[in-house]
Amino acid sequence: xxxRSLLVVGSVAVDDIDGPYGWQRDQLxxxxxxxxxxxSYFTPxxxxxxxxxxxxAQEHIEMFRARGIDASGIExxxxxxxxxxxxxxxxxxxxxxxxxxxxxxxxxxxxLTDAHRxxxxxxxxxxxPVLQLQVVDQVRKPLLIAADTMNFWITGHRDALLxxxxxxxxxxxxxxxxxxLAGEHNLVRAAAVIRxxxxxxxxxxxxxxxxxxxxxxxxxxxxxxxxAEVRDPTGAGDAFAGGFIGYLAHAGRFDAAxxxxxxxxGSVMGSFSVEQFSLDGLRNLTPALxxxxxxxxxxxSRFERISLA
Amino acid sequence: xxxRSLLVVGSVAVDDIDGPYGWQRDQLxxxxxxxxxxxSYFTPxxxxxxxxxxxxAQEHIEMFRARGIDASGIExxxxxxxxxxxxxxxxxxxxxxxxxxxxxxxxxxxxLTDAHRxxxxxxxxxxxPVLQLQVVDQVRKPLLIAADTMNFWITGHRDALLxxxxxxxxxxxxxxxxxxLAGEHNLVRAAAVIRxxxxxxxxxxxxxxxxxxxxxxxxxxxxxxxxAEVRDPTGAGDAFAGGFIGYLAHAGRFDAAxxxxxxxxGSVMGSFSVEQFSLDGLRNLTPALxxxxxxxxxxxSRFERISLA
Numbered sequence: 001x002x003x004r005s006l007l008v009v010g011s012v013a014v015d016d017i018d019g020p021y022g023w024q025r026d027q028l029x030x031x032x033x034x035x036x037x038x039x040s041y042f043t044p045x046x047x048x049x050x051x052x053x054x055x056x057a058q059e060h061i062e063m064f065r066a067r068g069i070d071a072s073g074i075e076x077x078x079x080x081x082x083x084x085x086x087x088x089x090x091x092x093x094x095x096x097x098x099x100x101x102x103x104x105x106x107x108x109x110x111x112l113t114d115a116h117r118x119x120x121x122x123x124x125x126x127x128x129p130v131l132q133l134q135v136v137d138q139v140r141k142p143l144l145i146a147a148d149t150m151n152f153w154i155t156g157h158r159d160a161l162l163x164x165x166x167x168x169x170x171x172x173x174x175x176x177x178x179x180x181l182a183g184e185h186n187l188v189r190a191a192a193v194i195r196x197x198x199x200x201x202x203x204x205x206x207x208x209x210x211x212x213x214x215x216x217x218x219x220x221x222x223x224x225x226x227x228a229e230v231r232d233p234t235g236a237g238d239a240f241a242g243g244f245i246g247y248l249a250h251a252g253r254f255d256a257a258x259x260x261x262x263x264x265x266g267s268v269m270g271s272f273s274v275e276q277f278s279l280d281g282l283r284n285l286t287p288a289l290x291x292x293x294x295x296x297x298x299x300x301s302r303f304e305r306i307s308l309a
Numbered sequence: 310x311x312x313r314s315l316l317v318v319g320s321v322a323v324d325d326i327d328g329p330y331g332w333q334r335d336q337l338x339x340x341x342x343x344x345x346x347x348x349s350y351f352t353p354x355x356x357x358x359x360x361x362x363x364x365x366a367q368e369h370i371e372m373f374r375a376r377g378i379d380a381s382g383i384e385x386x387x388x389x390x391x392x393x394x395x396x397x398x399x400x401x402x403x404x405x406x407x408x409x410x411x412x413x414x415x416x417x418x419x420x421l422t423d424a425h426r427x428x429x430x431x432x433x434x435x436x437x438p439v440l441q442l443q444v445v446d447q448v449r450k451p452l453l454i455a456a457d458t459m460n461f462w463i464t465g466h467r468d469a470l471l472x473x474x475x476x477x478x479x480x481x482x483x484x485x486x487x488x489x490l491a492g493e494h495n496l497v498r499a500a501a502v503i504r505x506x507x508x509x510x511x512x513x514x515x516x517x518x519x520x521x522x523x524x525x526x527x528x529x530x531x532x533x534x535x536x537a538e539v540r541d542p543t544g545a546g547d548a549f550a551g552g553f554i555g556y557l558a559h560a561g562r563f564d565a566a567x568x569x570x571x572x573x574x575g576s577v578m579g580s581f582s583v584e585q586f587s588l589d590g591l592r593n594l595t596p597a598l599x600x601x602x603x604x605x606x607x608x609x610s611r612f613e614r615i616s617l618a
Contacts, residue, residue, distance in 0.1 A: 042617070090494075091494045185399075185400045186536075186537060186538075186539070187535055188535045188536060188537040189537055206518065208518075209515065209517075209518035209519070210518070210519075210530075210532070212535060218608065218609075219535055219609055220609065220610070220612070221519075221532035221533075221535070221609050221610055222612075223519070223530035223532060223610070224530075226496055226497045226521060226528055226530070227495075227497060228495060228497040228498055229495075230495070250617065257612075257613060260611075260612040260613075261612055261613060261615055263612070264612055287617055287618065290617065291616060291617060291618070294614075294615075294617075295614070298612075298614045299527065300527075300528055300529065300530050301529075301530055301532075301610050301612075302569075303529070303531075303566075303569040303570055303572070303573055303607075303610075304566060304569075304570065305603075305604070305607045306570055306603075307600060308351070308559065308596060308599065308600060308603075309596065309600070
């Protein structure tokens with residue numbers, strides 16, 4: 001079957017990141033970059049809608065195109081590209097933001113072409129929920145709308161976020177965001193609260209503790225692959241989201257079994273992402289490498305259903 | 310096949326615990342209590358060796374006996390039972406020790422009867438590694454020696470601990486202890502360091518992030534069951550250890566598939582334990598309840614091995 005079309009809307013950014021491996025400067029970043037590139041291994045019908053400044057290196061656009069991504073929706077404006085400067089703790093478990101320069105991203109107004117409006121799957125990266133809603137209003141007949149968000153919108157732009165959530169089928173956020181959004185520490189109860197806000201499915205990302213899916217089919221726990229070398233956690237959640245939504249576009253259906261498989265392909269792409277800086281862990285993959293790692297996840301979590309009696 | 314015999318050596322204690330549900334006073338606690346009761350559902354040949362004071366309620370000994378546990382090795386001495394007073398944070402994620410009274414535990418010298426020396430499986434609960442070694446020296450022909458330890462012994466009694474570890478086949482500790490023992494933050498590398506200290510297998514308990522097994526068969530990730538209600542995490546790691554070693558005694562073999570299953574039965578008993586205070590979640594289980602929860606873990610983590618091609 002032909003894979004479904006996927007529209008990714010989010011940020012394309014340039015990051016300066018400090019950590020145990022020293023400064024990594026002028027790195028390609030942003031949610032749409034990670035989501036789009038990760039998804040491109042599963043559906044050749046991936047489009048990115050974002051905005052960059054006049055300083056943005058054309059080679060990154062070429063990289064997107066080489067991956068088969070429709071980059072026609074990446075608008076180039078006069079001004080600076082969105083820039084994030086951050087520093088990781090030596091154990092990579094926590095990070096602090098040293099500087100954020102929105103640049104042209106401050107004027108981002110996603111305007112979809114007719115082709116983009118025909119998208120069958122939509123992933124709304126972590127941007128202002130008002131902009132997320134503009135995208136939802138423009139797509140014509142989407143089969144699945146998935147979204148991410150963050151604490152900044154949850155606490156400071158809650159009403160707009162709740163309006164957007166009514167239109168979202170599937171929310172992918174991390175555990176702290178889920179707790180904050182629901183006002184509930186327990187993740188089972190937090191997911192139940194969030195599902196009453198609109199999304200029929202909630203994916204809770206937990207970093208090296210894996211990810212949980214809460215939906216009408218119950219709960220599914222995707223493990224994280226223990227890795228001997230982690231260099232850069234930046235974008236891991238977006239790589240997960242890209243593998244997840246990309247696989248669903250590939251499968252073309254969203255039944256419980258497909259969504260479980262999507263959770264594992266999300267975890268696969270997240271694991272590749274953290275092994276290298278920026279998008280380096282994602283840009284040179286092959287179907288065979290991805291399949292090998294999927295098999296590693298299967299081996300990691302497989303056990304026999306036995307009975308004591 | 311007849312289940313193997315299991316000897317559990319550790320603490321039997323009385324706990325006063327504060328937390329989001331208020332004070333729970335005079336609760337049965339201690340590593341040997343949780344390990345022994347959890348294991349008793351898998352092998353009727355479970356013995357506990359420990360020490361209690363003259364204040365220890367006989368009803369607890371009767372409870373052990375009602376579970377089929379050989380409690381003849383629980384020595385009663387004049388003095389007070391080991392007492393722990395602790396307080397959990399409102400989210401139950403962290404706890405502080407308010408008071409520890411060793412009481413008769415300070416003079417604990419495990420002396421095994423001839424029957425106990427014949428144990429086929431041995432679990433050394435978290436006690437002084439010097440005492441753990443005394444137990445190892447007394448058992449005659451054990452098939453498997455498993456042990457737990459904690460930061461107090463890792464940092465303050467390291468040489469004794471390393472001597473004991475040489476004689477231990479399988480170490481079950483939590484993630485922070487693994488990092489501390491190995492002097493290595495990354496858990497994959499930490500487990501490799503620990504396996505060079507003696508144990509051929511290392512189980513890393515991660516609370517609500519599940520547990521990891523590192524052994525010659527590679528890595529296995531057991532998920533934690535997301536629970537809507539957690540009341541008391543005390544003893545969860547010991548309940549895990551009891552289900553784990555109890556299942557291995559039941560299976561009578563320690564091949565890779567059996568150890569994976571043991572990881573799940575450990576997780577099953579840990580999940581029952583945290584739902585109630587003290588040992589209340591463990592004391593009234595049935596084979597059917599345990600099997601149902603094992604099946605819930607299977608459902609939680611099951612996905613199909615598929616190929617993208």
